[in-house]
């Protein structure tokens with residue numbers, strides 16, 4: 001009897017100890033890992049809240065603003081929408097592992113809350129491929145919100161009266177940037193004002209330079225010779241995939257792609273409904289999230305960041321557009337563009353923002369002190385906002401660069417406040433470059449090659465007949 005009691009007591013204690021150790025997403029009030037979801041991080045979690053302390057410059061008044069805004073939270077890509085029903089199967093398997101097969105791990109298992117929420121999850125089958133990457137309601141709110149926030153602080157420049165000489169807007173040729181532009185305009189002027197954006201050129205070199213740059217496309221940022229590939233074939237990655245599989249009760253290791261699908265759904269749902277929790281996020285411990293974060297940050301580091309020197313020249317046109325606009329005394333006073341991850345990140349690398357002295361590599365996963373953290377730089381609705389100040393007397397003009405409502409702390413500026421003359425000096429190369437030959441001189445080359453080969457064909461045809 002005594003022995004039995006002791007055994008029961010001991011196993012309770014053991015259970016208790018395990019419960020203490022087991023990570024429970026549903027019970028975690030902080031959920032700090034949601035700040036590490038890279039380019040699918042919710043804007044509302046990342047946005048700066050100190051703008052009050054940074055926006056005023058004594059003796060100066062804001063006169064011009066230039067904005068590059070990523071679209072807000074969107075629906076998944078075609079590939080993810082098509083794979084999403086697989087999550088229903090994974091859900092059933094995990095629940096069966098725990099409740100029927102009894103292959104729940106002895107330590108570090110899913111908690112009861114997380115498991116029972118998972119068992120009730122369903123894929124929203126109204127999300128169909130024809131809506132791929134559409135802006136969500138939260139995404140619309142994100143952009144309305146940033147417009148109102150910046151207007152609250154810089155209402156003298158971001159006036160509530162619209163006219164098309166003072167304001168210049170443009171978006172890319174997608175639903176999500178078109179809707180983002182509308183949301184932003186609604187935030188500034190209300191829902192009833194008709195705002196006319198500029199026409200999208202056939203070749204959008206300004207907002208999508210990457211679409212026309214063959215030499216940039218040739219960089220291997222996730223293929224066989226990349227650091228990303230090395231990382232995804234490393235012991236750390238393998239162990240992470242195996243640990244996650246084990247934690248979910250599988251007696252074999254899941255495909256990486258299944259786990260990445262759960263990771264994607266976690267991040268999407270968390271960004272679609274910022275005040276709820278996605279059950280899929282419970283499938284990952286905070287330490288496992290760090291592994292996925294690093295993998296993605298490293299991908300972007302080589303795709304758009306400092307991993308390849310040429311990346312810093314890719315967005316020459318947008319950087320130059322900003323400098324020219326801020327330097328010009330004439331209208332428009334406000335320019336706002338609505339684009340994508342690639343545009344925002346390559347602008348940051350053009351401007352030397354968040355630069356790392358030590359490159360991100362598969363082998364130095366251990367570091368957490370790197371700057372190219374895309375969760376902070378480029379969440380959904382990320383925005384780069386340059387505010388130019390005209391100053392009195394012999395004080396030179398100033399500028400503050402905001403990234404997601406935080407003043408960018410460049411080391412040659414004074415806690416975020418930069419001298420305009422210094423800006424022009426630092427970025428002189430970009431300011432004066434001929435962007436069409438600075439990099440991607442091949443942007444127009446495709447058509448030259450085509451017409452040359454047409455010429456050859458004509459000659460051959462001529463010779464033959």
Ligand SMILES: *[C@@H]1O[C@H](CO)[C@@H](O)[C@H](O)[C@H]1NC(C)=O
Pocket residue numbers: 124125126127131
């Ligand atoms: C399901 O998706 C559709 C289409 O995007 C959306 O309108 C609807 O609100 C979603 N339903 C739920 C319960 O989230």
Ligand SMILES: *[C@@H]1O[C@H](CO)[C@@H](O)[C@H](O)[C@H]1NC(C)=O
Pocket residue numbers: 159160161162163165166
């Ligand atoms: C356009 O709007 C700006 C800012 O509100 C205002 O200063 C300017 O007078 C307006 N111009 C015209 C032609 O209405």
Ligand SMILES: *[C@@H]1O[C@H](CO)[C@@H](O)[C@H](O)[C@H]1NC(C)=O
Pocket residue numbers: 233234235238
């Ligand atoms: C990781 O797993 C893959 C596939 O199972 C295997 O081919 C590779 O050798 C493993 N790498 C390491 C470093 O364990």
Ligand SMILES: *[C@@H]1O[C@H](CO)[C@@H](O)[C@H](O)[C@H]1NC(C)=O
Pocket residue numbers: 236366
């Ligand atoms: C770095 O990672 C290795 C595993 O690859 C681990 O053994 C080591 O403790 C880590 N070091 C730090 C400083 O985190």
